[in-house]
Amino acid sequence: MSIPVFPVNTDEDWDFMRRTVRTHKGNVAATGAPSIGKSFMFLHSNGPVIPVQCHEGMLAQDLFMARVFENGTMRTVPAFAGIAARDSVPLLLQELDRLMEESQSVVYSLADEPKSRRITYTDSNGELVELKPNDDYRVFATSNHGPDRLPEALADRFVWFDVQAPPSEALADFPEHMREAARVLAGHPDPLQRVSLRSFRRYVNMQAEGFTAEESAKAGFGSRWESFIDAERLAGLVDTAASSR
Numbered sequence: 001m002s003i004p005v006f007p008v009n010t011d012e013d014w015d016f017m018r019r020t021v022r023t024h025k026g027n028v029a030a031t032g033a034p035s036i037g038k039s040f041m042f043l044h045s046n047g048p049v050i051p052v053q054c055h056e057g058m059l060a061q062d063l064f065m066a067r068v069f070e071n072g073t074m075r076t077v078p079a080f081a082g083i084a085a086r087d088s089v090p091l092l093l094q095e096l097d098r099l100m101e102e103s104q105s106v107v108y109s110l111a112d113e114p115k116s117r118r119i120t121y122t123d124s125n126g127e128l129v130e131l132k133p134n135d136d137y138r139v140f141a142t143s144n145h146g147p148d149r150l151p152e153a154l155a156d157r158f159v160w161f162d163v164q165a166p167p168s169e170a171l172a173d174f175p176e177h178m179r180e181a182a183r184v185l186a187g188h189p190d191p192l193q194r195v196s197l198r199s200f201r202r203y204v205n206m207q208a209e210g211f212t213a214e215e216s217a218k219a220g221f222g223s224r225w226e227s228f229i230d231a232e233r234l235a236g237l238v239d240t241a242a243s244s245r
């Protein structure tokens with residue numbers, strides 16, 4: 001079985017994805033190029049969420065408990081998933097695909113449907129804690145790879161979006177001649193042709209800070225900098241990139 005994925009290219013697609021995040025009482029995952037706006041969307045489309053940066057060394061229990069130093073002693077306190085499920089706030093797992101398999105297995109129960117959901121952990125006193133969040137609790141996830149790189153049963157717990165282009169609002173403060181370039185290049189499937197949105201933003205910010213166009217372009221775009229400050233050359237570069245998508 002392959003997991004369905006909805007491609008996101010236009011502002012209309014972005015609206016649909018945001019509405020899904022706001023309204024759908026289920027888990028939502030977004031994949032796509034770095035810096036295209038996945039995390040920003042989850043953090044700003046809805047009310048509060050609890051973000052967690054996943055990494056290879058993260059243990060299942062790190063999602064539920066953290067150790068803090070307080071008044072001269074170490075204490076165990078609830079962590080991300082424990083707080084999200086206790087307070088019924090969506091949990092945002094950033095880069096879900098970086099968790100090792102053992103830790104991913106906890107996400108199976110975190111992302112189960114309410115009727116079959118049992119979120120439990122053992123606290124530092126050896127007591128079993130069972131959390132019963134309401135409907136506002138869900139799992140959001142970003143992933144560097146599509147659902148095919150995750151265990152099928154885990155991937156199947158999410159509605160998937162593949163973000164292929166940034167939304168117009170993320171390009172609003174770019175110079176006119178750079179907007180189409182950013183739209184086409186930021187989500188380009190070929191990493192060698194891709195130019196991150198952060199590069200474009202760096203160029204814009206550095207110029208606002210008083211650096212010259214040439215300096216800002218070198219910092220933002222490296223050896224290809226000249227193509228980016230000349231509208232005509234940039235349009236040519238974009239045409240070539242668009243035709244190889």
Ligand SMILES: Nc1ncnc2c1ncn2[C@@H]1O[C@H](COP(=O)(O)OP(=O)(O)O)[C@@H](O)[C@H]1O
Nearest residue numbers: 033034035036037038039040041142167169170
């Ligand atoms: N819709 C947006 N409007 C304005 N800025 C945005 C928008 N989306 C993303 N950004 C900017 O781009 C940066 C990278 O976006 P982010 O969501 O972290 O990327 P991703 O999670 O896809 O790697 C953010 O820190 C933010 O400054």
Ligand SMILES: [Mg+2]
Nearest residue numbers: 038039094142
């Ligand atoms: Mg992110």
